[in-house]
Amino acid sequence: MGTQDNQLPLPLDHEKTSSGESRPAEVILSSVIQELETFHHQIKDGYLLDIKQLQEDKVRLIQDIESLQTEYRQLQSQQFQILSDRVPPNPAWLKQLTQLVARNVEQSLIARINQIKAASDPPLLRPGASGLIPLSDLGEENLNNRELEAVLETSLNQTFQGLQQELGQYQSDLSRRLNNMQTLEQQVEALLETIVNRLQEQVGQPALRGDSSRLELPSGRPDTLPPPNAALTNRPEPVASKPKPTSPVQLGLFLALLSAVSLSLFNVCLKIILKGPQPREIFGIFSLEGIISPGIGNSLLILLLRMIVVMGLMPIVASFLYPPVWSDLRRFLQSGDRRLMLTVIGSGFFLFLSQVAIYVAIGEIPTGIAITIFFIYPIVTVIASWGLFGDRPTIIRVLAMITILAGGILCLPARNPNIAMGNVQVGVLAAILAGVTFAGYVLLTQVAAGKLHPIPFSLVNFGSIFVFSSVSLMLLPDNLGIDIQPGVWSGLMIGGVVLGVLTLSSYLLNNFAIRSAGASLASIIGTTGPALTALFAFWIIGETIKQQQVYGMALVILGVGAMSIERMIGSKPKTS
Structure with missing residues (x-):
C-alpha cells in the first residue's frame, strides 16, 4: 500500500504537463477504490489459503498424534509381554524354585546321612555281652542326629530368608519400573495435550485475524463508498464485469x-x-x-x-x-x-x-x-x-x-x-x-x-x-x-x-x-x-x-x- 500511495501523484502531474486538462476526480477515486478492492481480495484469498493450509496441517498433526499414541500403546503392551515372558508368574516361579531347593536339600541330606552311617557302622557292629548296643552309644547317636537336624533347619531358614529378600528386591524393582513407566506415560500425555492446545491456538489466531479484517473493512468505508458507486453507474463496463459479492x-x-x-x-x-x-x-x-x-x-x-x-x-x-x-x-x-x-x-x-x-x-x-x-x-x-x-x-x-x-x-x-x-x-x-x-x-x-x-x-x-x-x-x-x-x-x-x-x-x-x-x-x-x-x-x-x-x-x-x-x-x- 505504501508503494501505491507514492505512485498515485505521478500520473496526475504527467497529465497536467502533457495536456492542460486534469482527469475527473470521480475517475481517480473509482480507480483507487478498484485497486483497494483488488488488494483486499488478494489479502482475503491469502488468508483463506493460509487458514485452509493450517486446518489441513492440524488434521494431519492430529492423525500423527493418534498414530503415535497407538504406537506407544503397542510398545507398552509389547514391553509388558516381554517382561511377562522373561519372568514367569510369581506362584509358578516360586513353586519351581521351591522344588529345586527341596531337591538340592534332599540330595545333601542323603549324602550327609550316608557319611554319618558310614562313620557309625563300626560301633553299631560291636554289640555288648548281651548282644545289644549300649545305651550310652544310642544317646550319643541321637544327639548327633538332633544337631544335624538343627543345622539343616538353620540352613533351610537362611536359604528361604535369602530367597524372600531376593523376591522382595525383585518385586520392588518391578514396581519402581512400572511407576516410572506410568510417570512417563503421564508426561507424554501432558506433552501431547500441550502440543494439541498450541496447534489449536495457532489455527484459531489466523481465523480470528481474518474475521477482524473482514469486520473492520466495511466499517471504515461507508463515507467513501457511496460517491464512487454513484459515479460508476455511468460506466457500465466495470459494474458488469465485476459484480459485488455478498459480505x-x-x-x-x-x-x-x-x-x-x-x-x-x-x-x-x-x-x-x-x-x-x-x-x-x-x-x-x-x-x-x-x-x-x-x-x-x-x-x-x-x-x-x-x-x-x-x-x-x-x-x-x-x-x-x-x-x-x-x-x-x-x-x-x-x-x-x-x-x-x-x-x-x-x-x-x-x-x-x-x-x-x-x-x-x-x-x-x-x-x-x-x-x-x-x-x-x-x-x-x-x-x-x-x-x-x-x-x-x-x-x-x-x-x-x-x-x-x-x-x-x-x-x-x-x-x-x-x-x-x-x-x-x-x-x-x-x-x-x-x-x-x-x-x-x-x-x-x-x-x-x-x-x-x-x-x-x-x-x-x-x-x-x-x-x-x-x-x-x-x-x-x-x-x-x-x-x-x-x-x-x-x-x-x-x-x-x-x-x-x-x-x-x-x-x-x-x-x-x-x-x-x-x-x-x-x-x-x-x-x-x-x-x-x-x-x-x-x-x-x-x-x-x-x-x-x-x-x-x-x-x-x-x-x-x-x-x-x-x-x-x-x-x-x-x-x-
Missing part, C-alpha cells in the same frame, strides 16, 4: 437473525402446546385450547420429547459441523479428567434446570414477558464472575446491569382481567430461576472453554439434559408428576417433533452465524429475542402486553446489547 458479515447477521426467529417461534409453539385459562386464537382464524396443562411434570415430559428428537438428529448435525467430534469425545471420556467431566455435566444440569423453569414460566405468564425476565441472567453472570474469577465489572457493565434491572421491574406482570394468565407469582419466580440457572450454565461453559470443542460440548450437554429429564420423571412425586389426558399423545408427539426441529434449526443457524460474523455480533443479534418473541406471540396467538412492559423490554434489550458491544470492543485488542 460474509451480512450473511452471518442474517443467519443470526434467523436463529433468533427460530427460538422465538419455539417459545410461541411451546405456549400453544400448554393449556391456558382461555383457548388461544391462532392467526385469528381458529381457536386452540392447548394439549397439556403447565406444571413441572408436564414440562419435564415436553423437554424429554424434545430431547428425543434432538438426540436422534444431533449426532448427524455434529458430524456435519465438526467431523472430529467423535475422536474428541473419545479423548474426553478416556482422559480421566474428573474436574472437566464434572464441569461439563454440571453445565448440562444447570441448562436442564433453566429449561424446565422457563417452560413453567411460559405456561403461567405472557411469553414475551417470561423471556424478558429470563434475560436478567447477565446480571448474575457479571456478579458471579467478579466473585469467582476476579473479573471486576466496568462502568458500562454496571450501567447495563442497572438498565436490565429497571427493565425487568417494569416488565413484571400484574393481574389483569382482560388478559388470560395463570399463576403470576409462580411464573415470575420460574422466569427468575431460569435466568439464574442459565447464568450458572454460562459460567461453567466459560470454565470449560478451550478444553473441549463447542460441538462435542453441546452434544454432551444435550445428552445430560436427556438423562436428567428421564431420571426426574421417574423420581417425581405423584402430586408433581405427569397429568395429561389419554387422547392427546399424538398431538403431544407432533409438538415434541416441532420443538426439536426448531431447536436444531436455531443451533445450526447460530453456528453458521458465528462462523460468518463472529460470536460477538451474533450475540448482539440474539439480544432481540424478547422483542421477537413478543412480536410473534402477538401475530400468532394475539398475546398483548402493556405499554409499560414494552418500555421495560426495550430497556432489557438495550442493557444486554450494551454488554455484548462492550465485550466485543474489549476483545478486539486481544485478537488483533
